[in-house]
Amino acid sequence: MNAPRSGSLPIRALNTESSTREEEPVSPTARLLDSMYIVVTIGLGASINQPDIRAGIQAQLARHPRFCSIQVTDEFKDGNPRWVRATVNLDDHVVVPGLDPDAVAADPDQAVEDYVASLSTLPMDRSRPLWEFHFLDFPTSEAAATVAVRVHHSLADGMSLLTLLMACTRSAADPTRLPAMPPPPARSGPVFARPRPPASAGALPFALWLWSYVVLAWHTVEDVVAFVAMILFVSDPHTLFKRTGGSDLRRRKRFVHTTLSLDDVKFVKNAMKCTVNDVLVGTTSAALSQYYFRESGDTDTRKLICLRSILVVNIRPPASLHRVVEMIESGESTAVKWGNKLGHIILPFHIAMHDDPLEYVRTAKKTVDRKKSSLEALFTHVIGRVIVRFFGLKAAAAIFSRIITRASMAFTNVIGPVEQVQFCGHPIAFIAPSIYGAPEALTIHYQSYNNSIKLVLAVDEAHFACRRLLNDFTSSLRRIRDAAALQQGSGQRQS
Structure with a gap:
């Protein structure tokens, strides 16, 4: 294989007054x-x-x-x-x-x-x-x-x-138009916004509205304290999922992917009255659990292991993706906020063996609902900027490194086009994004596209049996889907 070379070329910067501006x-x-x-x-x-x-x-x-x-x-x-x-x-x-x-x-x-x-x-x-x-x-x-x-x-x-x-x-259906975009988020204001009830609603709704801010503040403080504790001394246990022997960023990563049925995920979502993200988090916990107990040989299936993942969150204000795309298309790309606007959340995954596969989704829903009632992502973004400003980039880099090395994995989930698209006349069959350069041995990424979800794993190839791990995700979703169908059928018979 002839891999691309990276020779040193002279910098071709535009040395003009306009470029300086x-x-x-x-x-x-x-x-x-x-x-x-x-x-x-x-x-x-x-x-x-x-x-x-x-x-x-x-x-x-x-x-x-x-x-x-x-x-x-x-x-x-x-x-x-x-x-x-x-x-x-x-x-x-x-x-x-x-x-x-x-x-x-x-x-x-x-x-x-x-x-x-x-x-x-x-x-x-x-x-x-x-x-x-x-x-x-x-x-x-x-x-x-x-x-x-x-x-x-x-x-x-x-x-x-x-x-x-x-x-x-x-x-792909009509090359004269932009692709159909996912629906805009239901939230139209800041993440901390809570609609105030009208005065005519009475005292109880107003008290519950105030209480929602108290809960939000408490959860935020709790999460920020946990984040600081992770920087100082808390670390995940050494399991199959955590890299040992240093964090050499030059170690080779292997990117493997498979396609999951969005219809199956939505079926579980509707049966469990949860979200697509809840189902994906639950499927991930089930797959990691299956892989852990098989590959480690651990027979104590009663134990519960909590592993932390770093969940990257886009903290841009909610806006219609279609509107942003139209701005780029019309030549207004300078008005679009480029770069990285990211916050981070510590998202726990529970490694356990459950007789009922739906328990993974129930646990995931509780975890995700709890994280939604927090400003953790916003605070971690702001804290990072403050550290850089007052203590310098080296201090921020050291803290950032401690966080990601103390977690076991990284996790992302991005919504893509809801129909098939084409690029320069070439229909796109799938999109499989991932990342490398972080010290985690495992990065899990879900990318929706058309009527499917592409699961992409970036793994330290010396650390994982990546094909077996990939198969664990597909078999876990199948077991969860079958259990949801069985539960739904049982409920219909009883009614």
């Missing part, structure tokens, strides 16, 4: 994510037409501020990096690797998986904008061709990248 500092959050990269594996429903895709990238993606800028540090100024506009040579960002034809013919799925894994060991050339498209133009079991997109995390968070991707796609 467009310079802006690299945010503290982006600087904390300096070692992290986002990798998105996109399956296409047609062979790659390079001229069309290159033209689309040049016209739609490369023009956006972060994708035509580089980080420059001027030691004669304040010494802090800033974004400076640079020329974009598309040949620097489009890679067509020369893979072993025999390996591709023998197992094309494995060839794609091995190539994408190799990206996690290669640096990016910082003399040019930090993004790449890798074309793997051969069929696999899920797609006619594959595109692997690698983006440095300082450019944007997952939600920003998803929004930009949507602006670069069109509906």
Whole structure:
């Protein structure tokens, strides 16, 4: 396999008065994510037409501020990096690797998986904008061709990248329009907003309204204290899921994925009267439990192990994703807030063996409902900014490192297009995003698209039997779905 090389090229910054005005500092959050990269594996429903895709990238993606800028540090100024506009040579960002034809013919799925894994060991050339498209133009079991997109995390968070991707796609059913977007969030104001009851409602509703703020404040204090305790001394127990022997960020990550039925998830959601996220968290707990007790050989199934995950939360104000996409499409991308607007939540996962698979979903619902009644994500974002401002980036980086090394895993969940989309005339079969550069041995990502959910695991390949772990997720969702159907059928017979 010929992996892409990262040679040193001269920096092509635009040395003009206009570019000087467009310079802006690299945010503290982006600087904390300096070692992290986002990798998105996109399956296409047609062979790659390079001229069309290159033209689309040049016209739609490369023009956006972060994708035509580089980080420059001027030691004669304040010494802090800033974004400076640079020329974009598309040949620097489009890679067509020369893979072993025999390996591709023998197992094309494995060839794609091995190539994408190799990206996690290669640096990016910082003399040019930090993004790449890798074309793997051969069929696999899920797609006619594959595109692997690698983006440095300082450019944007997952939600920003998803929004930009949507602006670069069109509906497969009607290429003249933008794809259908997920519905806007029910919340229209700040996360701490609680609708005040009218005066005519009486004293009890008003008292309950005040009490909701007391509960919110108490839960927030409780979560922030737990977060600080995690920084100082609390750490997850050493299990199969926690990396040991240091946190070498250069260790190779393997990205594996499978497709889950959104209809099955919604069936469980409706039967349990919960949310899609509750079902996914419950499925994750069930899968991790199944993997743990099988691989560890632990026969004490009565025990309960609590493992912490770092859940990344987008803290941007609620807005219609469609509106943001329209702003990008109309050339108003400078009005869109790019970069990383992230908070963090400590989300516990319970490792246990339950006779009733639905118990995993019930426990997950309690956990998620409790986390919703807290400002933990907002406070962790603000605390991070305060630490950077008063104690410097090194102190913030040390604290950030302690948090993620004391947890066992990372967990994310992103809503994608609700219909099939196409990019430059190429229908997209699946979208499988993930991340590498963090010290956790396991990252779990759910990405909804069309009528399916793509589960993506980024694993330390020396640490996990990744295929068995992936199968545990599919079998766990199946068991939960069957149990929900049995419960629903039993309830109908009794009624």
